[in-house]
Amino acid sequence: MKTYMFPGQGSQARGMGGDLFDAFPELTAKADEVLGYSIKELCLEDPRRELGKTQFTQPALYVVNALSYYKRIQDTGEIPDYLAGHSLGEFNALLAAECFDFETGLKLVKKRGELMSEADQGAMAAIVNASRDQIEALLREKGLANVDIANYNTPLQIVISGPTADIAACQDIFQFDRVMYVPLNTSGAFHSRLMLPAKRKFEAFLKKRKFSKPKIPVIANLTAQPYPDAAVVEYLSKQISSTVLWSDTIHHLMSLSDAMEFVEIGHGDVLAKMILKIKQIAAKSAAEQAPPPAPVEKKSETPNPAAVVSAAPSAIAATGSAQTESNSGQRDDRFALAEQKVAAWNSRHPVGTGVKSTVAAHGALITRTPAVVLFGHRAAVYMEGYNGYFDLDELSLDQTSAA
Amino acid sequence: MRLPLVFMFSGQGSQYHQMGRELYDRHPRFRLWMDHCDEIAEPLIGGSLCDLLYRKGDKGQPFDRLLHTSPALVAFEFSLARVLIEEGARPDYLLGYSLGELTAAIIGGALTIEQGIGFAADYARLVEAESPPATMLAVVGVSDVEMRYAGLLADCWVTARNFERHLVVTGPVDAIAPLRAALTGDGVVHQVLAVKYGFHTGMHAALEAPFKALAEKVDFAPLRTPMVSCLDGSVHDGESDQREWSQRLWATFRRPVEFGATVRGLLDRGDFHFLDVGPSGTLATFVKYLLPVGSASTFGDVINNFGRDERTYRDALQRLGLSDVSSTAYRQASAAHSSGRASA
Numbered sequence: 001m002k003t004y005m006f007p008g009q010g011s012q013a014r015g016m017g018g019d020l021f022d023a024f025p026e027l028t029a030k031a032d033e034v035l036g037y038s039i040k041e042l043c044l045e046d047p048r049r050e051l052g053k054t055q056f057t058q059p060a061l062y063v064v065n066a067l068s069y070y071k072r073i074q075d076t077g078e079i080p081d082y083l084a085g086h087s088l089g090e091f092n093a094l095l096a097a098e099c100f101d102f103e104t105g106l107k108l109v110k111k112r113g114e115l116m117s118e119a120d121q122g123a124m125a126a127i128v129n130a131s132r133d134q135i136e137a138l139l140r141e142k143g144l145a146n147v148d149i150a151n152y153n154t155p156l157q158i159v160i161s162g163p164t165a166d167i168a169a170c171q172d173i174f175q176f177d178r179v180m181y182v183p184l185n186t187s188g189a190f191h192s193r194l195m196l197p198a199k200r201k202f203e204a205f206l207k208k209r210k211f212s213k214p215k216i217p218v219i220a221n222l223t224a225q226p227y228p229d230a231a232v233v234e235y236l237s238k239q240i241s242s243t244v245l246w247s248d249t250i251h252h253l254m255s256l257s258d259a260m261e262f263v264e265i266g267h268g269d270v271l272a273k274m275i276l277k278i279k280q281i282a283a284k285s286a287a288e289q290a291p292p293p294a295p296v297e298k299k300s301e302t303p304n305p306a307a308v309v310s311a312a313p314s315a316i317a318a319t320g321s322a323q324t325e326s327n328s329g330q331r332d333d334r335f336a337l338a339e340q341k342v343a344a345w346n347s348r349h350p351v352g353t354g355v356k357s358t359v360a361a362h363g364a365l366i367t368r369t370p371a372v373v374l375f376g377h378r379a380a381v382y383m384e385g386y387n388g389y390f391d392l393d394e395l396s397l398d399q400t401s402a403a
Numbered sequence: 404m405r406l407p408l409v410f411m412f413s414g415q416g417s418q419y420h421q422m423g424r425e426l427y428d429r430h431p432r433f434r435l436w437m438d439h440c441d442e443i444a445e446p447l448i449g450g451s452l453c454d455l456l457y458r459k460g461d462k463g464q465p466f467d468r469l470l471h472t473s474p475a476l477v478a479f480e481f482s483l484a485r486v487l488i489e490e491g492a493r494p495d496y497l498l499g500y501s502l503g504e505l506t507a508a509i510i511g512g513a514l515t516i517e518q519g520i521g522f523a524a525d526y527a528r529l530v531e532a533e534s535p536p537a538t539m540l541a542v543v544g545v546s547d548v549e550m551r552y553a554g555l556l557a558d559c560w561v562t563a564r565n566f567e568r569h570l571v572v573t574g575p576v577d578a579i580a581p582l583r584a585a586l587t588g589d590g591v592v593h594q595v596l597a598v599k600y601g602f603h604t605g606m607h608a609a610l611e612a613p614f615k616a617l618a619e620k621v622d623f624a625p626l627r628t629p630m631v632s633c634l635d636g637s638v639h640d641g642e643s644d645q646r647e648w649s650q651r652l653w654a655t656f657r658r659p660v661e662f663g664a665t666v667r668g669l670l671d672r673g674d675f676h677f678l679d680v681g682p683s684g685t686l687a688t689f690v691k692y693l694l695p696v697g698s699a700s701t702f703g704d705v706i707n708n709f710g711r712d713e714r715t716y717r718d719a720l721q722r723l724g725l726s727d728v729s730s731t732a733y734r735q736a737s738a739a740h741s742s743g744r745a746s747a
Binding site for chain 2: 013014015049051052175178180182183184185
């Protein structure tokens with residue numbers, strides 16, 4: 001089984017496409033005609049420094065992805081079993097599935113790039129080493145309701161998107177434990193509510209066209225499921241303002257075959273690196289599903305930042321992943337209960353509250369974050385100086401240090 | 404009313420093995436960012452930065468292989484600046500000394516850390532391949548070096564003017580040797596820097612085209628914090644043209660570092676707290692000698708060559724009216740942890 005996948009914005013670089021333009025002169029000429037400028041010059045020389053601007057980046061990536069695909073088919077004759085594309089790359093997946101032809105796809109992408117570049121209010125940042133649950137809980141906690149999740153790239157690499165000031169405010173929130181905040185250089189808040197006007201205009205543009213049903217299954221950013229037969233208009237327009245479910249897409253594809261081979265078609269290796277991370281995290285969490293060995297107490301001068309301080313056998317690993325729940329009804333109840341506990345805790349105890357563990361002699365502890373729901377059912381709070389979460393059920397207030 | 408804060412990033416020559424070792428061992432967030440940089444740099448330099456710095460490097464051994472020192476300096480200064488910012492120290496200005504300009508551009512948001520480390524490694528490879536060996540010599544305590552040793556300076560360049568009695572002279576190894584002999588004979592204090600190439604000299608004129616080709620590949624985003632250029636003290640902010648960046652970076656590496664004039668220019672605008680976010684505290688020392696008597700400006704370092712990083716770091720935060728949450732918490736926690744064990 002083979003999946004071809006196409007990268008999106010962030011993969012562009014001057015020099016991309018190399019000799020593909022000369023190898024496919026007719027398609028290159030067609031692209032020039034649609035765009036009104038030389039695509040080869042833009043990709044190879046970028047004399048006016050436009051390659052980083054969304055309205056140019058998108059057509060450039062689309063053309064390079066497309067030519068790379070044709071070259072691959074020419075060289076190997078291998079048609080993939082599945083297709084996927086990250087954000088802009090989804091247009092190339094649909095092109096490869098013959099939903100539209102090269103020229104139509106380019107016109108769509110040109111329009112999409114223009115609409116998205118007009119929505120230039122907003123910013124994006126990557127949050128690394130925090131789970132989706134954690135991020136969403138903290139955003140709720142801090143009242144940052146305008147921040148959306150743009151990309152769910154890997155279980156521990158999530159991109160947030162929204163108004164510039166709100167994204168900047170997130171830097172202070174996402175600097176605990178091993179969590180890293182990394183600002184991204186994008187011109188706007190892609191895949192967020194700020195893109196709704198662009199989404200509506202793009203939808204109107206798409207509705208004027210007819211699309212064929214995919215000849216090869218395309219796994220959609222919007223659902224992480226295969227594209228239904230007549231969903232191109234709905235999915236491609238919604239995709240602009242909703243989360244790219246990339247990690248779920250890869251997990252879906254991996255579940256189809258133990259030996260699924262992923263081939264990145266286009267410039268660079270951004271997606272290949274993500275898959276490596278996704279597989280590493282999956283392997284790690286599989287290992288963590290096994291009962292953990294008893295914590296070894298050793299006096300060490302140097303902390304291991306990745307170490308999880310075990311308050312008790314039931315302590316929660318900061319890097320843990322959601323346990324699979326067989327009973328979804330039961331899961332909802334537990335989630336609701338945990339949410340209640342969290343809300344109650346946060347209404348009474350600000351960050352910096354002194355507490356004690358009721359199950360282990362840790363001495364005075366100080367909370368470093370608001371309480372959050374972890375893994376969909378655990379109410380927990382992060383402590384200063386410990387690389388791990390403590391279950392709210394195992395804490396009592398430390399009266400001695402109450403300030 | 405706090406003084407506006409200037410983060411200063413030092414350049415080549417300020418690095419040494421084990422720089423920030425204690426902080427790396429005891430400050431989880433500093434370690435996190437260093438390891439993050441290590442991961443970025445590893446494929447570019449074919450080895451681990453943190454191994455080179457902390458696990459293989461002996462403080463007494465020279466640390467001067469450019470391909471290692473450039474990314475290491477950028478990684479170190481970036482990580483240190485990030486933890487300071489996380490503790491609440493928000494710079495109002497960023498001042499980069501030579502290579503430090505690259506870290507300033509990263510912290511200012513013009514470059515991502517991947518771009519910055521990538522550029523540092525690319526430039527290091529270029530210099531290693533194309534540049535003849537040279538000596539960079541700091542000369543201290545004489546105010547008229549350029550006049551007094553004019554003859555011996557004929558084939559050399561003054562590459563930095565740090566304060567009135569401190570400058571750097573750079574030239575081919577053979578040209579610097581007689582100057583060193585004369586300085587020794589006259590009892591003038593001087594020190595060879597841990598840099599083996601003729602940065603900021605005509606020896607690098609041939610590197611201009613390949614350097615600009617490297618810089619042209621990089622997309623610079625608008626700065627979010629203003630940068631002060633050590634070329635002439637000019638302040639740059641917000642949007643700027645890609646070509647202007649490439650020009651200015653080249654000038655930064657090719658022309659002398661006018662650190663003294665730059666700081667004096669800032670002092671004409673008002674008073675500042677100058678914080679040296681490099682590994683050796685040299686820039687803080689330069690500022691000390693540049694401040695006029697009675698100046699309300701202040702200065703400090705965060706890490707220096709004397710070890711005891713944690714203490715220096717804590718003092719630096721205290722001077723800014725901040726407390727060091729991460730490592731204090733860690734110390735309290737480990738104390739609590741061990742006392743907890745003792746009583747268990």
